[in-house]
Amino acid sequence: MSSQRIFITGLGALTAIGKNVDENLQSLLARKSGVGRIEILETEHAAEFPAAEVKLTDTALKVALGLDESVKESRTTLLGMMAATEALKQAGGKSSGGLRTGLISATTVGGMNTTEEYFFRFEHEPDTQIWIDKLDCGDSTKSIAKYLEIKDYITTISTACSSSANAIMHGAELIKSGILDKALCGGTDALSRFTLNGFNSLMLLEKEWCRPFDIDRKGLNLGEGAGFIMLESEESVRLTKSRILAELVGYANTNDAFHQTAASPDGKGAYTAMSGALKCAGVSSDKIDYINVHGTGTPNNDESESMGMKTLFDNQVPPFSSTKPYTGHTLGAAGGVEAVFSVLSILHGCVWPSLNFKNKMNEVDFGPQTELLTNLDISYVLSNSFGFGGNNTSLLFAKYQPSIP
């Protein structure tokens, strides 16, 4: 494995709890959830399932981005543009001087939230035809790259709920292998009728506020948003003099190979992803200060993830919480958003509370952190993202130390 260190120099987040990273941080500190009645998406299920919408219409997003109202971009793209711009700005903008910059984005919905409106109207309404080539996942990345003038390498990952965590991992490897100097990595997903009805058909939605790890949990609340982080090589940081916020020291992606949509209850998938990230970093499990878990609130995930943690930490599980009761499950954006929350945990010495939890499940003897913890020395944070198709990813973030001891 290459010894190149990967530094994080920019953060961007747009979710139901904030238009930017600072607003998200304030909501996390204030225990302010963004889950509520669906108001922007027009769906038959608006009264039935709470969700965490970004409280900005497409028009408002375009205004914030300086785009004309007539510009045709999907909501997924607009959300992504906002968060990616924020991360890029914090990292000092796109540098010239020969530093190769890439955009590694992720999405599950792609342009679906907009295309589902027009899909059967294309043949009779020529004005809608511009959306034909904007349904696929890559389209949002292409538009974001154009908006930010990122040219050297772009691609899109779509592995369900682990998508943007995988984008971060891939960005790190593109840097380690010498293909890029800087990689803007993350993901975006807008709420759509397609996903709402899809998750409903799988009976994975909660009609109340989701309560990850609780014995009475019934399912997840969907969310929408975008989360991006800027990764830079050591050499790049030397040249750009960007402020280092944290370091990405380990990562792993493994496959459960158990079932197309369910995780194996013994938590093997979660275990191998987390232990893989630790091994990649050469960090022992007793060093972990906080785990931002995948914690969707579904019976299957939370059981499986708990078992994985129990095995890995030999029942001495560090403080952990799910931030999905705040933001909802943002699907393709979850890994990116939660990477931002993990870095904020390090920067501010906080462990975020896992809202709505009351009673432990029977399978394990531990539960998530329910109180906000502050003034801690947080050195290592694990962030989990597990997706359909048995796709399990764990990222390990560390407080920046000038030289490795």
Next chain:
Amino acid sequence: MKNIYINGIASISPQSNWDHGGDFSLSNTYRSRFLTCVEPDYKQFINPIQIRRMSRIMKMGVSAGKMALADAAMELPDAIIVGTGLGCLDDTEKFLVQMIESNEMSSAPTSFISSTHNSVSGQIALQLKCLSYNFTYVHKGLSLMSSLQDAMIKLTIGNAKHVLCGGIDEHVDVKFRHYDLLGWWKKEEISNVQLYNSKTQGTISGEGAQFFVLSNEPSPASYCRLAGIRQYHSSASASEMANQIYEFMLSCDLLPGDIDLIISGVNGDVKTDAYFHEVHRLVNPVAGHTGFKHLCGTYYTADGFALWLGANVLKSGSMPAETLPFSLPQGTIRNILVYNQFFGQDHVMYLLQAI
């Protein structure tokens, strides 16, 4: 980067070339605006009970993946990486129709589950019980290139020795009609072997699944080296593209003059074919030049077919007549440049080298 070898290949395409034993035929001819695959008997690769529950794209992907592994004489890769431009579009459309027609009251989950774009890579892992790295790239004409780039990284700085990598996209009627509205396809039915003589706009649509086993060690059955890979995602003039290719060749420690054959994405569109010929002329006018899209049609991961073809040419040392080359390579074929793009964007360059 370390030396990367293509040690196994497989293709399900409109040609009868899925017999990985090496006997393939490129002589299927069509008179159509779109080409669809000659499909194998899936029971050879998948349990019949499971076949019934799988979407077509899943069957194609799983089978092509297994064929490539068998071709490389191995069972379990260290990573599975798939690229697909449109993903599981057929099931996406099915679920969308269901949702709209029932006014959001329908509750059958099967199509939704199968619409997740990483279903193919996930299903391959399930079939092989492969617990390793598993990624899916969904980025238009860069989807397969992204997968192969990732595979090369795994084989160089990762711990992988063998990576199963593939590109797959399927024909979906409604999407074909939609792209027709955008003017992508020929208005008239056309013989595929006359594609490059056509003087009209548009091209023919296609589909396919091409899978590869990439390794960092050669085997007695290796096809060739994958010596370089690059993307250029914006639009570019022919001379800008020729410059990009020049820089690409330099990064592979070679010059454009070392290219023996260019396999390019010419596609019979009178508006754009001249571009490819101009690129050929600027890069190396004495290199051989052939198209491949008359054999497989145009689809986001069609570069997979070009790579499959190039690998076969390098291993056998000769070009099948059905490639209908514009000009023949002179002498031994050692270096093949595969250059493709998707309607003026998402340019991809690959260098294949004889071992």
